[in-house]
Amino acid sequence: MDNEIKQIINRNGITSRDKLIPVLQEVQEYFGFLPKQAIAEVAKKMEIPVAKIHGIITFYNQFSYEPKGEYHIRICRGTSCHMNQSGILLESLENKLGIRAGQTTRDHNFSLEIVPCLGACGQGPVLAVNDEYYTEVNQKALETIIDMYQKMT
Ligand code: FES
Incomplete structure (x- = not known):
């Protein structure tokens, strides 16, 4: 998982916090949802507090903590x-x-x-x-x- 997250962040620009939403969108596209471990890795690599990321995820309906149903x-x-x-x-x-x-x-x-x-x-x-x-x-x-x-x- 670590490698995929690294690639997604690198594609979007690791230093820019305004890239958080596109990064989360790509992570969700890759996994089908936002796994907790992936969120933790995004937080670490982008140096953004996990709580802030959870705030973004809960604010936007497009993000999900759970895999989609059939x-x-x-x-x-x-x-x-x-x-x-x-x-x-x-x-x-x-x-x-x-x-x-x-x-x-x-x-x-x-x-x-x-x-x-x-x-x-x-x-x-x-x-x-x-x-x-x-x-x-x-x-x-x-x-x-x-x-x-x-x-x-
Ligand atoms: S407002 Fe429902 S389809 Fe556009």
Whole structure:
């Protein structure tokens, strides 16, 4: 792990703290999430306090401490989708899967992420499961979508 982190930091410029976010993005891309050991190595090599890095990770929804599930659900909470009740869908998803946004189910089948836009604002609320997009999702459609993926696990 040490070597991969070193390469990522070197690519981004080891002396520049403003490169922390791109470094974390690359680390997450490499591992699929941000392992604690990798965070500790980034902190050491970039000479940034671990607490500060955790602050950044928790501030940005794009970062995750947990590996993504086999089915990664992204739900849009942008303005347009919000106006179309995406908050209620998010609540239903969290209840149905037994996790909060940013978490992965224990069996690693599902993970849930809130995103600011999925690029189909006129057809909200929108959610995506891996690369499959679902528009104008209502409660009934949500049940059908999740049941379908649960059957595939
Ligand atoms: S605001 Fe939801 S897709 Fe853009």
